[in-house]
Amino acid sequence: MSTFADLGLPEAVVTTLAANGIESPFPIQTATLPDSLAGRDVLGRGRTGSGKTYAFLLPVVARLSASATPRRSGRPRALILAPTRELATQIEASLAPLAKATGLRSVTVFGGVGAQPQINKLREGVDIVIACPGRLEDHVKSGHADLSAVEITVLDEADHMADLGFLPPVKRLLDRTPRDCQRLLFSATLDGGVDVLVQRYLRDPIVHSVDSEQSPVSTLVHHVLHVDGAARFDVLADLAASPGRTIVFARTKYGAKGLARKLNSRGVPAVELHGNLSQNARTRNLGAFSDGSAQVLVATDIAARGIHVDDVNLVVHADPPVEHKAYLHRSGRTARAGNDGTVVTLMVDDQVADVRVLTRKAGVKPTITKFSGASHPVLQEIAPGERSFTGGLVVDTPEPPARTAQQPGRRRRPQRHNGSGAAGSGGTGHSGGGHSGGGRGRGGQRRSGSGTARTGTR
Missing domain, CATH: 3.40.50.300 (P-loop containing nucleotide triphosphate hydrolases)
Structure with missing residues (x-):
């Protein structure tokens, strides 16, 4: 059985993985890492939970840390696109110890939060941008992000990007990256929208399919x-x-x-x-x-x-x-x-x-x-x-009230x-x-230790 060291990862990366209880690669990582580390375009297909996050984070970290390209203001060297804010945040959490071990800087970019902290980090210079398409496109249009120096582009959950209607901004962003940069695309399915991206942006990709979404889960x-x-x-x-x-x-x-x-x-x-x-x-x-x-x-x-x-x-x-x-x-x-x-x-x-x-x-x-x-x-x-039934939480998540036109002379009745x-x-x-009950399982890469709650990875 291959180890992360056998697959050609730097010692600092292997040591960091081991320190976090990650000792053995998943099948999709074993399959894709030799090609992605060699600079090939890779199309990886695997069901959710199959280990896709490390399958693209590891080559991104390894290749950037080995590159002599300097970090420059507003010009990231790697771009990772994700369909949801939560996924972008959890990719960043998985990246953080690896980036620290290799001296890389990153920023997450998505809507729903203030733009200025993101702009400040971009201006200071980052190696990796993990982004949802909409907010990143705003930064590109305003001149705060320039994608012309990107060496590696990753599309995670490409099929979900298509389902959510994100393909137009994804294409516009990819069109701003160099045509010869390495591209890694990971998806559970290869529907029509994903195939369009593959045909347009990937050059002679190596295809690895491990545990497709339709594969039965015996567990x-x-x-x-x-x-x-x-x-x-x-x-x-x-x-x-x-x-x-x-x-x-x-x-x-x-x-x-x-x-x-x-x-x-x-x-x-x-x-x-x-x-x-x-x-x-x-x-x-x-x-x-x-x-x-x-x-x-x-x-x-x-x-x-x-x-x-x-x-x-x-x-x-x-x-x-x-x-x-x-x-x-x-x-x-x-x-x-x-x-x-x-x-x-x-x-x-x-x-x-x-x-x-x-x-x-x-x-x-x-x-x-x-x-x-x-x-x-x-x-x-x-x-x-x-x-x-020990007691519920006091849920306090007020949202701004919807703006609704009121007729003159009428008062809105306060809600209780x-x-x-x-x-x-x-x-x-x-x-x-309806509702459900509790359980066990693991969110992502298998870790040694107690298995306490954490946001997992793929």
Whole structure:
């Protein structure tokens, strides 16, 4: 079995990996590193959790640290594009010890936070920019970032970039990088939008496919619980109160907020993650889930990609997703890096046909259990352990009120808020009646040690 040293990484990088408990490369790293370290363009395909983050960070760090190119103001030497702020932040967290060991500087660039600190860092000079396309394009247009000196470009989660409609700004940014710079593209699938990028920007790429998104995960168990609508939330709360960490997916932002509040009112510590939150609130809530303050994260599909937290062994689809790719991406938050995991889909009568199609297209054969009421022995089988309703969190994540026109002479009636964070009515639509419970698993590269909560890597 190859080691990181065998693959040709610098001693400082190998030592830093070992100090962080990362001792053996994953298959996608073993497959791609020889070519990426040699300067070849690489197209890496692998499911979420397969080790893609280090597969591109390691060659970026190794090649930049070996390069004699000086660091210059506003002209980064490497560009890593990611579809979400959370993913960009977690790539930076994985990069930080490697950059420190090799003397490299980096900056994360995304919206939702102040632009000036990013501009200041760019002006001081950085080697690596980790960015979401929109904010980086703003810096390029304003003259604060010049991509003409980029030696290595990485596109992470390229298929998700396409799904989110980011291809136009991605293309405009890539057009500003040198045509002969090295390009590494990593994706779970190679749909039409990704293929356009490959054809336009990669030169004679080496293709490595390891654990594609459709590959079965032998360590992942799928359940569908056919429940009464009236008992849906009670089933969810039972799972949520089991030991460990759980991610629950709701279809809408309002549904996620309602579920999180209902769980807290039931005594299950939960936080929400969706697009209506400010970046500070998103970071704070994800941190609470990572450090164990909250055992449940209730999220919309914003968290289906790019959220890597250790010790998640239960994912609950409180609302079944609309299409199978979303099911696979959501489910990929557990059973990461070869660890065990369980996925539960809550289904009511009018969702039976849709869920049947969904699981068939996703290539999974779930165990289906139908029952009435809020209890069934299968709940203990899915999430073993004593249920704990020790007390919910006081959720305080106020957002700026929406600007709505008021008719002259009319007063807006003030809204009442429960100071405890509990919801009076629970979510909206189907989201108001479902949620999940806790678990274990690993977020990313296998580490030796206690396996405490952290944002993981890929």
